[in-house]
Amino acid sequence: MxxxxxxxxxxxxxxxxxxxxxxxxxxxxxxxxxxxxxxxxxxxxxxxxxxxxxxxxxxxRHPAQGGGGSTPSEWHRNHSASPRGNWVAPDDNPDFLRSLKEENKKDEALLKDWEADLRRREEELRRKQENGKNAAGTEGADGTADGPQGKGGHGGPEDTPPAAKD
Incomplete structure (x- = not known):
């Protein structure tokens, strides 16, 4: 061979x-x-x-124009951040990184609004429950109001007492 x-x-x-x-x-x-x-x-x-x-x-044979470099790594170093509009990786693109920061600020503001809305709704629910408890008048040992439908006021099968065994 x-x-x-x-x-x-x-x-x-x-x-x-x-x-x-x-x-x-x-x-x-x-x-x-x-x-x-x-x-x-x-x-x-x-x-x-x-x-x-x-x-x-x-x-x-002429050397590459514009500092091309004799090896691929030299060529990439000389052409990686070209201002001529060549493609740049997202993690090296300042415009892309800036847009991520702006989106992050918008998302944080939206999250804060949602959290504030959630706190407001929880507070309204607490007030309604307290008003309902005060109107019913009695509370059991576990802190739930006794209403006409039994303990907790739901009236479902879990609210009925277990049957006595003979």
Missing amino acids: LRYLPFLLVLALWIYAFIDCLNTPESQVRGLPKVVWVIVILLFGEVLVGPIAWLVAGKA
């Missing part, structure tokens, strides 16, 4: 140089016209002269 490795590497370089030459704009081709470079790569590809000549002398 290893005896095929040199052949595969030569083939891979040959294919890469050929595709790179075809995809390179005419303005970036140096030395010879693009058609001649394709012929040189194809004719001298087996001995690596054509592909290596293309990679060394055939294409004008």
Whole structure:
């Protein structure tokens, strides 16, 4: 298997140089016209002269413009917080973080309103129960008023005393 490795590497370089030459704009081709470079790569590809000549002398290679960086991490560092409107992760976007704070303030205010309304309603219920207890007049040992329907005033099956066992 290893005896095929040199052949595969030569083939891979040959294919890469050929595709790179075809995809390179005419303005970036140096030395010879693009058609001649394709012929040189194809004719001298087996001995690596054509592909290596293309990679060394055939294409004008410029470093990335605008501080692109030679590695992916450098590129991301230079392009992560671009003011040109590129996509920014939500946790790095100040507008998104500001909107979260505003929503949080609105939610807290709504929660406070709900809590105040709940306290008000509970207080009204307490007052109504106290008024009802005062009107009924008697209270049992557990603090519930005895009304016409029995202890607690509900009149359900749980309010009836258990049957005596004979």
